[in-house]
Amino acid sequence: VTHDIAVIPGDGIGKEVVPVSLDLLNVLADIHGGITFQFTEYPWGCDYHLAHGQMMPKNGMEQLKQHEQIFLGAVGDQNLVPDHISLWGLLIKIRRECEQVINLRPVKYLEGVSSPLANPNDFDFMVVRENSEGEYSEIGGTMHSGPDEVAVQNAIFTRKAVERTIRYACALAEERNQKVTSATKSNGIVYSMPFWDKILAEVGEDYPKVEKQSQHIDALSAFLVTKPSSFDVIVGSNLFGDILTDIGAAIMGSIGIAPAANINLDGKYPSMFEPVHGSAPDIAGKGIANPIGQLWSAKMMLDHIDYPELASLLFDAMANTIASGIKTPDLGGKHSTEEVVDEIHKRLLAN
C-alpha cells in the first residue's frame, strides 16, 4: 500500500522537525514491510508569502485535497507576515476547507520530562477541541473612530458542530475511562455557553456509561494545574480548547512535545497532523528544536491511518529516548534535534 501524504514544513523550526520526522516514518514503513509513504512537499509559509503575496497558490487547497493526509510543521512568523494573515491564509484555512472539524490533543505525563508541577502524578487525558467555528469567526468589525470607536466580534455556535464535537468526546471516553469534562462559562457568557451545556445534556443521554461534568473555563484551567490526573476526556470550544491545550503542554514540561490531529470526520478530505508548538523563529536554525511534538503528531497520523503497532513503536522509542536523558534544551537536556532523532532511530531498529 502507498500512503499519499502532503507535507507542509511551513516556517521556522517546522523546516527542521518535519524532514527528520519523514525519515523516521520511512524507517517505520520498512519495519512494517509492504507499505510506502509517498511524500509531496509544499513549500508554503511566510517565505512563500514574501515571494508571492499569498501563503499558498490559488489552487493550493485543490492540490492538498488530492492527498490522503496532511503533515504540517508550523506556520507563522510575525517578523515576516502578520499572524492573522499567515494563519488564516494557511493553518486555519486548511482546517476549515478540509473540514477538519475536531482538533484532538493528548496531554500525557512522560517519564524523564521535568514537569513544572511539584507532583505531576502521571496525568493522561485527551482534549477534544471544536475546530471549525466558535470564537474564531470572521464575523464582526469595527465602527466609528476616535473616542467612540467600537469593535464587535461574533462567536457562532451551530448545533451541528457542537453536537459532533461532544459526541466525539463521549465516544472517545467510552474507549477510555468513561469520563467527559466539558469546558463552559455559562455564568458569564450567557448565550453560547448555556447552548453548549444544553447540547452536552442531550448528547450525553446517548452515552449513559460516561460520567459527564461541566466546569467553567476559569476553574478548569486552574484544575489542570492542581489536579491534572483527575481528567480523562475534556471537550471545549475552539478558544477554550486552545487555552486548555497550551496549559496541557505547559504541565507536560514543554510546548515542544505536544501533538495534535485535525480530524476530518467523513473522510471526504484529508486530516492534518501538526504539533501544538509554533514556528519558534527565535531558536530556528540552531539545531536544537525539539522533534517530539512533530513525531508524536506522526504517531497520531499512524493511528489515524490504522497502523496502531507502528504508532506504539514510535511512541515507545520516543518516550524511552527521553526517559534515558537524551533530550533537547527545552526539556532541560543538552542534545540536538539530530541526536534525539538518531537515538529514536536506533531504538526503532532495535525492535
Added chain:
Amino acid sequence: VTHDIAVIPGDGIGKEVVPVSLDLLNVLADIHGGITFQFTEYPWGCDYHLAHGQMMPKNGMEQLKQHEQIFLGAVGDQNLVPDHISLWGLLIKIRRECEQVINLRPVKYLEGVSSPLANPNDFDFMVVRENSEGEYSEIGGTMHSGPDEVAVQNAIFTRKAVERTIRYACALAEERNQKVTSATKSNGIVYSMPFWDKILAEVGEDYPKVEKQSQHIDALSAFLVTKPSSFDVIVGSNLFGDILTDIGAAIMGSIGIAPAANINLDGKYPSMFEPVHGSAPDIAGKGIANPIGQLWSAKMMLDHIDYPELASLLFDAMANTIASGIKTPDLGGKHSTEEVVDEIHKRLLAN
C-alpha cells in the same frame, strides 16, 4: 472618620468568611484610632431569591450606591438558583451599575503555602482585568430549533473601556516594575483582539518607561505555569482576565486565598472588594473555609480608602500566620476558619 461600608455576605462560605473579616476590620480601626467602620449588612443572595424571586430588592442598587464601599463574600449556588440568574442579578449587576470598570487581582507567592509548582520562585504580579464589557455581553441569542439551531454571542469592545483598562495597567506598572504584558489572541480572534492590540500600542506611547509586550492567551496561560516570576502587570479582557486570575490562584496554592478589587474609577459609585473564590457550597457550614481571600480583599479595601499602614499590618499578620503553619485544609493545614482568624487577631494586637 466613619467609613460607611455595605456588606453582602452572599451565599455559602461567604456567610462564614465575611463576619470574621468585619471583626478584624474593627480591630484595625481600634489600632489606628480615630476611625470607625459602619457596616450595613444586606442579606442578598440565593436564599433571598428563593424567598423573593429576585437576588436583591428592586431598589437594591440605590441602597448600595449610598455607601462608600461594598464588601462582598461570594454569590451563587447552582443547587438553589441557576448561575446566570444569581450572578447577573447580583455580582455582575453591581460591577456594571456601580461602574466598577477595573477588576484588580494580585497574584503573589506566600511563604508556607505549598504551591503546585515545583519552583514557584517568588512570583508577584497584578492582573488588571477589564470588568465592564467584552465577552461578557447580553447581546446574542439562539435561532432555529432542531438540527439547524444556532447560537450567536457578541463580544463588544469599546475604545473607552479598553483604553482606560490599559491605561490603568500602564500606570500601575510605572509604580511597580515597569512591565505590562497584554493578553491577546489576534491570530484567531480577528476583530476584537487586533483592536485591543492597536489601543495598547497607542496608549503605550504615553508610558515610554514601561516595557509593553503582547502574548496570546494560550501561550500566556502556559507561561503563568512555567515562568510566573517573569510578570509584573498583566492586562486582559473580561474573559481572559477571569481565566488568568484563576490560574493565578492555582499557582498561589489555593483559590481560597486570592483577592479582588472591583474599582470605580471616578469615585461616583462605591468600589467592591470580594475574594476570587466562589461560595463553595460543598464545604459551607463546616467551619473550614479559608478566610484569607476575604481578608486579603479587606486589605485591598484598606489600601483603596488610603490606610496603607493598616493594609500592611493586616497583610503581614495574615502572611505570618500562614507561614507559621496555621492554615485551613485547602492549604494542607489542619486548622479551622476560627483558629486562623484568632491567630491573625493575636498577631495584629502584638504590634
